Amino acid sequence: MKFLCIECDRQMGFAERELPGDGTLAAVFTCPACSRSVAMLTNPMETQLVASLGVQIGGRTVPEQPFELTRSTVEGGRADAFADAPAHAGRPVWDEAARERLSRVPSFVRGMVQRIYADYAAERKIAVITTEVMDTARRELGLEGM
Numbered sequence: 036m037k038f039l040c041i042e043c044d045r046q047m048g049f050a051e052r053e054l055p056g057d058g059t060l061a062a063v064f065t066c067p068a069c070s071r072s073v074a075m076l077t078n079p080m081e082t083q084l085v086a087s088l089g090v091q092i093g094g095r096t097v098p099e100q101p102f103e104l105t106r107s108t109v110e111g112g113r114a115d116a117f118a119d120a121p122a123h124a125g126r127p128v129w130d131e132a133a134r135e136r137l138s139r140v141p142s143f144v145r146g147m148v149q150r151i152y153a154d155y156a157a158e159r160k161i162a163v164i165t166t167e168v169m170d171t172a173r174r175e176l177g178l179e180g181m
């Protein structure tokens with residue numbers, strides 16, 4: 036996960052991270068050029084989701100928390116969850132309605148959401164992701180609202 040300073044077109048650096056202990060996560064990123072900062076706040080469910088995908092924040096992995104359903108269905112923590120996926124054969128394709136729905140997902144989580152559905156479909160040998168597949172995946176993965 037990276038943040039770009041739009042003004043400076045620079046990648047923001049990780050400044051500090053807080054895990055207050057109630058499951059919420061706060062991470063601060065600062066632009067090296069203009070010192071503008073952004074903070075990322077996640078609620079406990081989102082923190083668990085991020086942790087379960089093995090996303091490294093500030094160079095360290097968020098302490099693991101139980102989120103067994105997603106861990107098992109999304110193949111557990113993967114450090115490359117946010118890395119650019121190489122286009123490889125066997126990845127499911129998105130039909131038009133599914134792509135349209137995906138385009139309504141907020142851009143800062145779209146890549147993650149796209150990957151969750153793609154992994155879900157790939158594991159089940161589903162070649163084409165439709166809105167019906169998305170509905171089923173959301174139910175099975177407990178991702179209502181994504």
Ligand SMILES: [Zn+2]
Pocket residue numbers: 040041042043044045066067068069070071
């Ligand atoms: Zn800047």
